[in-house]
Amino acid sequence: MNLESLRAWLESLGPDVVVVALCSARLLPIAFLCPLLGGQATPTTVRLALVLALSLFLRVEAGITLAAPVESTLALAGLVLRELVYGTSVGLVSALPFDAARMGGRFIDLLRGTSAEASLPMAGSRESAAGEGLYHLVVALVVSGGLWPLVIGAVLRGFGVVGLGAFVPTEAATLHVAVLVGAAMATGLAVGAPIAAAVLTVDCFLGLASRAAPQVNLQEVGAPLKILGGGAVLWLGTGVLCERLLAGVLSVEGALSVLGEVAQ
Template sequence: MNLELLRAQIELLGPHIVSVALCASRLLPVVFLCPLLGGQSAPTTVKLALVLSLSLFLHLVAGVGVDAPVETPVTLGALVLKEMVYGTSVGLIAALPFDAARMGGRFIDLFRGTSAEASLPMAGSRESATGDGLYQLLVTLVVTGGLFPLVLSGVLRGFGVVRLGAAVPSEAAALYVVTLAGGAMATGLAVGAPIAAAVLTVDCLMGMASRAAPQVNLQDLGAPLRILGGGALVWLGVGVLCERLLAGVVGVDEALRWMGDAAR
């Protein structure tokens, strides 16, 4: 009798477990890719707990669930794989503005000398200080500036637009993600272009000065001038750089809306 009661309880909870598992399958790549929900900085246990919490909220409070019962484990595995693929696309779109900030900072430090710290003897590492700085600054501005609910609502609204198990991979959606990735790379290059031009100007002036006065040793001044000049330009233009990057964050909601329409 107890076994029959337990079997009845399992059959009753089965659809709820499947719905929560599919919600978690879509949210898992988003949480691991988007820095606003954890990204690479948060511990894995925290990200997994966030995925479970949001999945339970979506199913129990928002009423997100599967439209048809899942009969076999093979069907469940196929639905989980489909949700993970769609969630990866959503996570990539949500993370692209922040990746653009990191790419722009690395582009700046590439022209300054791989990194500002590595150009100095016996100091620093080979990491990009400007890239990590712009990345963390953008995350801080989004969280404190009111754009975080916009991105989060765009991610969660997708569960109402694309029901669980209903995502359809298409060539248009794949090309759209690739186009957005190219736009993020272009934004990163645009962020670093003024500083790169300034560094090249400094190198040109140092080269002409060395040709004009060969008796003066100016080779040791190149690296410090690139570091100080590029750093000064980044400090003076950080407001303009952040506005350009925040514009990409504002466009995430519209991009997620288009992605949802394409995946239905």
């Protein structure tokens, strides 16, 4: 192969390189936000390798193309920025059910008074035990069940709904993402509601007992009762809580479909 043929071959690869770069720009925020594509616990090199592999798959096997050729570097930078914004929206929506699990667990630990800062002061960790436990439990249930292909398929099918460079940051898309964030926060509060009821019941019982027998000091038994009572309710209701969170995972496909429709 002489120099001219090599140069012509490299020039012919230009459109393919642009498509792979734009696919990577959309998938990169998703890989950093959604735990099903790595999330924050996965090493950066693994996430980047996964993004590159999926981008090559979308170009070679799925046949993703760019509607119009890129004329300048400035136009390419604008397309990359669009894909980054849309990928951030998709990653945020796909990660909301798992974030709801973490928010619910932190709400539970806040009410029970068993956060890692209070129970493990020498560990140097500021994470919530119940929050991290529910988060990883939901991720494990999704990966081991049949919901993982559902979410990943919805993310990849988005390339067919919203083509490369076709994303438009509309007001409807912003409001849709805001509504989904509010729904995830409401789910997190609903997850912690039974434990909140148990803790408030303990506080009410201790208040009535203190008024009935003021000479008895019940403040020292309040914290252990809330920790044990809340833990018992959490243990008994884990199945119901996971069903509520998995229902949110099931709704991701529809949420991404609506986002793709309003983002064009």
